[in-house]
Amino acid sequence: MSQPSPSPPRARTEVADDGSVILWVGGAWAAGTPLPEVAFRADRVCVRTDGLGLFDSSLPAWLHAHLRTVRSVDLADLPERLKALIRMAENVALTGTPDEGPGLLENIGSWGVESGSSWGRALEHIGHTALGFLRALVGRARVNWSELTLQMQTAGVDALPIVALLGFLTGLIMAYVGLIQLRQVGATVYVANLVALAMAREMGALMTGVIACGRTSTAFASQLGSMNVSQETDALRALGINPVEFLALPRILAVTLMVPVLSVFATFVGVFGGMLVACAGELSVEQYVTQAILAVSWRSFMAGFVKSIAFGFIAAWAGCYRGSVAKRSALGVGEAATSAAVLGITLIVIADAVFAVLFNLYGV
Amino acid sequence: MGREVLACENLCVGHGGRAIMSDVSFSLEHGRILAVVGPSGCGKSTLMRALSGLDEPVSGRSTLLGQDLAVATAGEREDTLRRLGFLFQGSALFSSLTLRENVELPIREFLSPPRRELRQLAEYKLALVGLSDAMDKLPSEISGGMAKRAALARALALDPEVLFLDEPGAGLDPVTASRMDELILRVREAFGTTIVMVSHEVPSILRTADYCVYLDTDTGRMGAYGPPRDLLTSDAHPRARAFFSQTHRT
């Protein structure tokens, strides 16, 4: 309906002898192209055409917006089909009837895709996600970017308290257990190395990854799962919008960006927790901090950082994937949330093992 | 007129490879209205999803807007879907968005007009279905009949070339339902929209539809195809006639 317009849409007003306003419209009207602006105040308006070309519903919408408050409108000069489109909108006195509701979807049995091999579908979903990121890079994907900041807030900022608490306790416990052992060999000063290295390389990333699985994967799985139940994903597809790109991409990106930040934060909080234990006993604060800084090489820090990026991606992807293949029922949504957390944590631990082997091989 | 917009040949549709309705063959020209009728559960919604390219058929071929859906790539399918409007039986409104935002979403995504025109278009589409007063409500705050109308407004958002309407009149009182019929006719008249709709209301079908497909549950095949008046009066399809002469409801 939006052919290249031969002439742009035009509109102008003219005051008639009897004080009423004549609104002239002409040209070709297409939604998404700039529409003319007119301002008038009148009780009676007569709409006339002047070289009116092709139009889509932007013209009746424009007229509707301008004529809504006018008491008497004369449309006699308009083509019949345009007149009808405006009249239909004028009458807004329709009444809604309460009815039996959307009749809990006729989805009996399992969702068609559910029958296939679930690993095949998981790979397919990863493929779609990767393709979506590529398309987003070249600007061809339809992504709901407004979701990105919202998800960064909920997956990142809102997780700060729990990450802080768990990070602090982890550092504290490690220092406590470490001290008992190190005291036997008289090397208590190394407790700082132990805590700092473990937090930076291993625990910071692993812990935030697991927290992301518990908080974010489950949330994503139930969000996307319930959108499946109410056919909202179908509605997106029917609009020609790819649900993976529109819904999953901003979520995955948000979590992949936020988990590394949280992980670094957890590392610092953990080292601080360890310090409280260590310095309550035999070490001075200065000793502890110096040892901690010496212990963590740039490489070790980066190793933890890279891992946390991967863990964030895994956690978010697991949630989106389980949500998008959720069975279309309330039960299915619950199952999706559970299995998202399980899948996320499992994959994170496996990935951690793979990283350990790789880092060992390449001497990181 | 005369351009074929939608056609299928020996189409067999179902779920998970299991056939529910087979031998569906018909063709629909530009600007025509086709009614799909049949007992509840016979596969009308399933057929609509296959015809629009949302789901794959079990077997058979269908073309939509000159695109053979069996051989179309995912990208081509998406491009075709973009030219359609689909009203789902369960409305399928985005539950976290208000009615206005529901209608704005496709307009914003595909036309990205300035803010004011976006509002204008969305408000106009909602006024067409008589929801001017409920624009800022969430889908959970409206009745089923209102949700149907909001979903119709969303389906009309981009002036689609083909409209698939799954029971647009269900849950509406007779007056509102007949206004929806009139709206459908006006939209067709104004934009030459081709329309496929599932309906149970015989008067509404007689008023709006040019052709009618009757799906027969007993045989699991398409039972009859033709102008609704013919199905109502001729003796060729006794079951279709019996169906028409009663008032069925889901």
Ligand SMILES: Nc1ncnc2c1ncn2[C@@H]1O[C@H](COP(=O)(O)OP(=O)(O)O)[C@@H](O)[C@H]1O
């Ligand atoms: N998602 C689904 N998975 C499996 N079977 C389904 C699904 N949806 C519907 N069905 C079955 O397909 C048949 C036709 O359903 P449907 O097309 O919704 O009927 P209707 O004609 O009432 O629209 C029904 O028997 C229903 O049980």
Ligand SMILES: [Mg+2]
């Ligand atoms: Mg149905």
